[in-house]
Amino acid sequence: MAHRDQQGRGERRRWEGGPPFRAGMGMAGMGMTGHGGPGFGRGRRMRGGPGGRRRRGDVRAAALALLAERPMHGYEMIQELEERTGGVWRPSPGAVYPALALLEDQGLVTATESDGKRRFAITDAGRAEVPERAPWDDVTQGIDPVQFQVRDTVAQIAVAAQQVVMAGTDDQRARAAELLAQTRRGLYALLAEDTASDASDTPDTSAAAEEGSA
Numbered sequence: 072m073a074h075r076d077q078q079g080r081g082e083r084r085r086w087e088g089g090p091p092f093r094a095g096m097g098m099a100g101m102g103m104t105g106h107g108g109p110g111f112g113r114g115r116r117m118r119g120g121p122g123g124r125r126r127r128g129d130v131r132a133a134a135l136a137l138l139a140e141r142p143m144h145g146y147e148m149i150q151e152l153e154e155r156t157g158g159v160w161r162p163s164p165g166a167v168y169p170a171l172a173l174l175e176d177q178g179l180v181t182a183t184e185s186d187g188k189r190r191f192a193i194t195d196a197g198r199a200e201v202p203e204r205a206p207w208d209d210v211t212q213g214i215d216p217v218q219f220q221v222r223d224t225v226a227q228i229a230v231a232a233q234q235v236v237m238a239g240t241d242d243q244r245a246r247a248a249e250l251l252a253q254t255r256r257g258l259y260a261l262l263a264e265d266t267a268s269d270a271s272d273t274p275d276t277s278a279a280a281e282e283g284s285a
Contacts, residue, residue, distance in 0.1 A: 128152070128156075128160050128162070128206045128207060128209060128210040129202075129206045129209075130162050130166050130167055130170045131170050131173070131174065132201075132202045132206040133148070133152055133162075133206040133207060134148060134167065134170055134171060134174060134180070134191075135174070135179065135180075135193060135197055135200055135201045135202070136201055136202060136205055136206055136207075137151055137152075138180055138191055138192060138193040138197065139193050139197075139198055139201045142190050142191060142192040142193075143190070143191060144185075144188050144189065144190055144191070145164065145167050145168050145171055145189065145191070146164070148167060148191075149161060149162060149163075149164065149167055152207055155205075155207045156207050156210050156211050157211065157219040158219075158222075159210055159211055159214065160207065160210045160211075171189075171191055174191075174197065175191075177196075178194060178196050178197075179193065179194055179196055179197035179200060180192060180193050180194060180197050181194060228251075228254075232247055232251060235247040
């Protein structure tokens with residue numbers, strides 16, 4: 072009994088002042104991650120295409136297309152691709168650097184050391200192989216831009232809610248929880264409107280069926 076009492080007091084102390092949020096927990100720490108939307112994932116930025124599935128592009132072609140614009144470091148290319156695809160595609164260093172090494176072996180790019188980093192530049196032979204269509208456009212093809220807006224807005228709401236939980240008063244936390252609950256109910260109400268609209272558009276065949284049976 073004494074052990075359980077001490078454990079209970081310890082749990083209460085952990086939760087005094089609200090849930091134990093940690094800096095940088097983001098949406099994952101708030102239980103707001105999910106599936107089925109435009110890439111709701113963990114971390115500072117939610118990544119992935121619709122349905123939460125990460126899309127992949129042609130790293131080799133993307134590297135040539137980026138370097139045709141200006142010389143870049145490998146990590147800079149990764150950031151550029153993430154930015155240009157709205158977070159849908161962020162190739163890993165394990166995909167980018169081997170591709171750059173192969174391009175260098177093929178004489179399509181050159182590399183120079185700068186501040187301890189390798190800076191890549193395209194050669195004339197490399198320019199001849201730059202694709203006409205930007206590879207990152209293929210990655211985002213068919214994705215509604217509104218999906219990105221919703222995803223980014225949800226991320227911003229998560230940050231604001233986390234700040235209220237960490238720095239707000241008890242009253243502010245309670246009001247924030249109610250505001251989020253109202254928003255959730257409003258979103259489901261939008262889906263209910265679509266369902267009701269679909270039902271009203273469906274012709275009623277019950278009367279015709281009864282007349283036929285008569």
